[in-house]
Amino acid sequence: xNVVRTVADVREALGPARRAQRSIGxxxxxxxxxxxxxxxxxxxxxxxxxxxxxxxxNPAQFEDAGDLAAYPRDEQRDAVLAADAGTDLLFVxxxxxxxxxxxxxxxxxxxxxTATLEGAQRGTTHFDAVTTVVTKLLNMxxxxxxxFGQKDAQQALVVRRLVADLxxxxxxxxxxxxxxxxxxxxxxxxxxxxxxERERALALRSALDAAQRAVTAGERDADAVGLTARAAMxxxxxxxxxxxxxxxxxxxxxxxxxxxxxxxxxxxxxxTRLIDNTxxxxxxxx
Amino acid sequence: xNVVRTVADVREALGPARRAQRSIGxxxxxxxxxxxxxxxxxxxxxxxxxxxxxxxxNPAQFEDAGDLAAYPRDEQRDAVLAADAGTDLLFVxxxxxxxxxxxxxxxxxxxxxTATLEGAQRGTTHFDAVTTVVTKLLNMxxxxxxxFGQKDAQQALVVRRLVADLxxxxxxxxxxxxxxxxxxxxxxxxxxxxxxERERALALRSALDAAQRAVTAGERDADAVGLTARAAMxxxxxxxxxxxxxxxxxxxxxxxxxxxxxxxxxxxxxxTRLIDNTxxxxxxxx
Numbered sequence: 001x002n003v004v005r006t007v008a009d010v011r012e013a014l015g016p017a018r019r020a021q022r023s024i025g026x027x028x029x030x031x032x033x034x035x036x037x038x039x040x041x042x043x044x045x046x047x048x049x050x051x052x053x054x055x056x057x058n059p060a061q062f063e064d065a066g067d068l069a070a071y072p073r074d075e076q077r078d079a080v081l082a083a084d085a086g087t088d089l090l091f092v093x094x095x096x097x098x099x100x101x102x103x104x105x106x107x108x109x110x111x112x113x114t115a116t117l118e119g120a121q122r123g124t125t126h127f128d129a130v131t132t133v134v135t136k137l138l139n140m141x142x143x144x145x146x147x148f149g150q151k152d153a154q155q156a157l158v159v160r161r162l163v164a165d166l167x168x169x170x171x172x173x174x175x176x177x178x179x180x181x182x183x184x185x186x187x188x189x190x191x192x193x194x195x196x197e198r199e200r201a202l203a204l205r206s207a208l209d210a211a212q213r214a215v216t217a218g219e220r221d222a223d224a225v226g227l228t229a230r231a232a233m234x235x236x237x238x239x240x241x242x243x244x245x246x247x248x249x250x251x252x253x254x255x256x257x258x259x260x261x262x263x264x265x266x267x268x269x270x271x272t273r274l275i276d277n278t279x280x281x282x283x284x285x286x
Numbered sequence: 287x288n289v290v291r292t293v294a295d296v297r298e299a300l301g302p303a304r305r306a307q308r309s310i311g312x313x314x315x316x317x318x319x320x321x322x323x324x325x326x327x328x329x330x331x332x333x334x335x336x337x338x339x340x341x342x343x344n345p346a347q348f349e350d351a352g353d354l355a356a357y358p359r360d361e362q363r364d365a366v367l368a369a370d371a372g373t374d375l376l377f378v379x380x381x382x383x384x385x386x387x388x389x390x391x392x393x394x395x396x397x398x399x400t401a402t403l404e405g406a407q408r409g410t411t412h413f414d415a416v417t418t419v420v421t422k423l424l425n426m427x428x429x430x431x432x433x434f435g436q437k438d439a440q441q442a443l444v445v446r447r448l449v450a451d452l453x454x455x456x457x458x459x460x461x462x463x464x465x466x467x468x469x470x471x472x473x474x475x476x477x478x479x480x481x482x483e484r485e486r487a488l489a490l491r492s493a494l495d496a497a498q499r500a501v502t503a504g505e506r507d508a509d510a511v512g513l514t515a516r517a518a519m520x521x522x523x524x525x526x527x528x529x530x531x532x533x534x535x536x537x538x539x540x541x542x543x544x545x546x547x548x549x550x551x552x553x554x555x556x557x558t559r560l561i562d563n564t565x566x567x568x569x570x571x572x
Contacts, residue, residue, distance in 0.1 A: 007453055021305060104397040105417070105451035111390040131391070139453040165391035167293055167425040 001083040003090045007140045010091045014050065014141065022049035026143035027087075028134065031055040032072040032188035036178040038085045040147040043175055045086030052141050053082045054091040056098060060129035063122050067273075072188055091141065098136060107131045109158050109165070116251050117154050117244055117264050118275070130155060131162050138163075138170050146170055151177040151185050153262055153277045154251065177276075179205070185276045197270040203236030204265050204276040207243060211263045215280045220257045225280075229263060241266040241273075248279050257282050287369040289376045293426045296377045300336065300427065308335035312429035313373075314420065317341040318358040318474035322464040324371045326433040329461055331372030338427050339368045340377040342384060346415035349408050353559075358477055377427065384422060393417045395444050395451070402537050403440050403530055403550050404561070416441060417448045424449075424456050432456055437463040437471050439548055439563045440537065463562075465491070471562045483556040489522030490551050490562040493529060497549045501566045506543045511566075515549060527552040527559075534565050543568050 004010045014024060025044030029037050037053075044051045055078055062068035075092060082090055106128050108114075114127040138146060148156045156174045163172055178186045183205040184198075193201055210232035214225045222245040230243045246253055248260040257280055264277040290296045300310060311330030315323050323339075330337045341364055348354035361378060368376055392414050394400075400413040424432060434442045442460045449458055464472045469491040470484075479487055496518035500511045508531040516529045532539055534546040543566055550563040 011455070019307060100450075102447075103451050104395050104399065105448055106394045106396065107452070108392045108394060109390050110392065113390065136451075136453050139455060142455060161388075162391055164386075165389050165422075166393070167422050169297070169425060169428060 001079070001087050001090055003079065003092060005092050005094060006097055007093070010052070010089070010140055011142075013089055014052070017050045018142070023145070024048060024050045024052060024141070024143040026052045026054065026137070026141045026146045028054045028056075028137045028146060028148075029078075030057045030071065030188070031075065031078050032191070033078045033081045034178075034186045034188060034190075036149050036151055036186040038081060039178050040149060040175050041082060041085035041087055043173065044145070044147050047173075048145060050089065051087050052089045052091055052143060053087045054093070054137055054141070056093055056133070056137070058098075058129060058133045059095060060099075060133065061126055063126060070192065072191055093140075098133065105132070107135045107162065107166070109161050113154070113158055113161055113251055116246065116253075117242065118266070119154075121241055121266060127155075127158055131158060134159055135162065135166065135168070138168055143170055145173055147173050147175060149177060150174050151187065151276070153264060153279075157249070157251065183209075185274075187274060189272050189274060192272045193269060197272065200236045200238050201269045201272075201274060203233040203238035203269070204267060204274055206236060207233040207240070207265050208263055208276060208278040211245075212278060212280060215257055215282055220282065222254050222257055222261070225257060225263075229265065233265065233267060238267045238269055241268065245280075259283070287365070287373050287376055289365065289378060291378050291380060292383055293379070296338070296375070296426055297428075299375055300338070303336045304428070309431070310334060310336045310338060310427070310429040312423070312427045312432045313337070313339045314423045314432060314434075315339060315341055315364075316343045316357065316474070317361065317364045318477070319364045319367045320464075320472045320474060320476075322435050322437055322472040324367060325464050326435060326461050327368060327371035327373055329459065330431070330433050333459075334431060336375065337373050338375045338377055338429060339373045340379070340423055340427070342379055342419070342423070344384075344415060344419045345381060346385075346419065347412055349412060356478065358474055379426075384419065391418070393421045393448065393452070395447050399440070399444055399447055399537055402532065402539075403528060404552070405440075407527055407552060413441075413444055417444060420445055421448065421452065421454070424454055429456055431459055433459050433461060435463060436460050437473065437562070439550060439565075443535070443537065469495075471560075473560060475558050475560060478558045479555060483558065486522045486524050487555045487558075487560060489519040489524035489555070490553060490560055492522060493519040493526070493551050494549055494562060494564040497531075498564060498566060501543055501568055506568065508540050508543055508547070511543060511549075515551065519551065519553060524553045524555055527554065531566075545569070 025048030027040045207229040211229040214228045248262045261280045266275045311334030313326045394414045493515040497515040500514045534548045547566045552561045
């Protein structure tokens with residue numbers, strides 16, 4: 001596996017493959033790789049000739065300096081995991097390579113897609129930071145396909161919107177959430193949980209399961225399903241930041257669960273903020 | 287010359303050239319082609335294997351519905367001129383093709399580059415509209431080189447900033463302003479001038495000439511040069527919107543003309559808003 005740190009080098013490394021019209025898959029990450037990321041890398045490996053993984057902890061998308069400082073970083077470990085999963089090229093740009101002096105451009109997706117859920121909790125600049133850096137990474141690497149996780153369901157929808165709106169010549173693939181055996185969604189932040197918090201972290205998945213059971217049992221009122229999910233979370237001693245039932249494609253609030261509906265939850269467990277989601281299919285899976 | 291109206295068709299039309307690694311030059315225009323545009327098309331023709339001209343009157347960058355409605359449109363005339371100048375592919379997207387329902391993304395260059403001159407006069411959304419549509423056109427066509435006119439000096443700097451900041455894989459070429467024999471800068475808006483206004487429109491070029499003469503004579507105080515330029519314009523009975531002396535690269539205001547300095551002027555002549563500019567080289571041309 002080749003490791004490069006500049007845009008010029010990543011383009012040069014990919015030049016021969018591009019000229020030979022071999023397909024390039026990109027998995028953009030903030031490092032701290034776990035099974036979720038690695039499932040994306042394996043998908044990229046299966047469907048492309050060349051697999052690029054980027055590691056860049058984007059300072060702009062942390063609204064909190066402490067959260068940024070606490071974000072786990074271990075390039076050597078990430079490099080071993082990425083290589084084992086089939087990565088050809090690891091792209092690790094510096095902060096100055098991504099945001100050189102004089103940098104002045106923002107890519108912003110407006111509307112409900114970014115105003116709700118994580119946008120409402122983390123501030124309006126959070127998704128601007130995501131969409132700006134994703135646009136940059138897609139232009140730096142120019143992949144045929146880029147892979148994102150369903151764990152960050154809202155981010156995936158925002159990226160799809162961005163790519164459509166800016167006519168970026170790339171296909172976006174969204175891959176299912178990978179979970180621990182007990183159901184906890186894999187996340188780089190899980191490493192920060194102590195033993196007690198790790199148990200209580202199951203609150204998020206339990207809330208989603210409760211919502212799913214209510215809908216399977218015939219409940220269609222979104223408020224009722226939301227209250228059921230919320231109660232499940234609180235039974236673990238975890239206070240939800242939000243439990244939201246929204247249209248799976250637009251994130252618009254829903255009153256009745258008649259079509260595919262995203263249940264998205266967020267909560268702090270101790271000092272660690274976790275999110276999770278599932279899609280309810282009241283009419284059966286498509 | 288081939289004419290296409292959709293993103294899918296422009297990509298399909300360019301596919302063979304791209305796969306053969308032939309170079310593609312794009313001249314983005316709002317139509318109403320004149321010698322200024324055609325000089326860009328000829329430059330693209332000279333330096334590329336394939337020349338694409340886009341015609342799209344971007345509604346978002348008109349702050350005034352009347353100005354948008356009055357903007358001249360004549361696709362058949364433009365097609366003849368573009369073909370004669372060497373265009374291979376004319377791309378004429380509809381408004382819905384560029385801004386489909388649900389469109390929600392803005393590309394914004396911040397800082398002094400967009401806040402001053404045209405940004406100050408036309409409102410902050412003007413350049414957002416320019417940078418958003420230019421990003422889209424560059425992604426739709428994926429040219430190797432895109433051509434812009436020095437007539438819109440600020441726009442050219444904003445586009446260069448945008449391309450650098452978003453790592454768009456394209457080279458930007460800026461071509462000199464083309465003028466009428468008497469010095470009036472070519473502009474699609476010149477067609478709206480009546481005979482009296484056409485005479486008075488020379489006020490803009492006269493202001494630039496006066497600034498140039500003052501600097502050639504040794505004046506280095508920006509305010510003094512600005513006043514001289516302003517007086518020249520007013521002598522034509524034209525009231526300047528602005529006469530600005532700013533650093534040619536950053537558009538930051540300058541007090542002393544010690545390095546390359548952009549003199550930019552804007553004025554309404556009758557109902558028609560005109561702009562022009564020149565670069566003062568106090569140390570000789572580079």
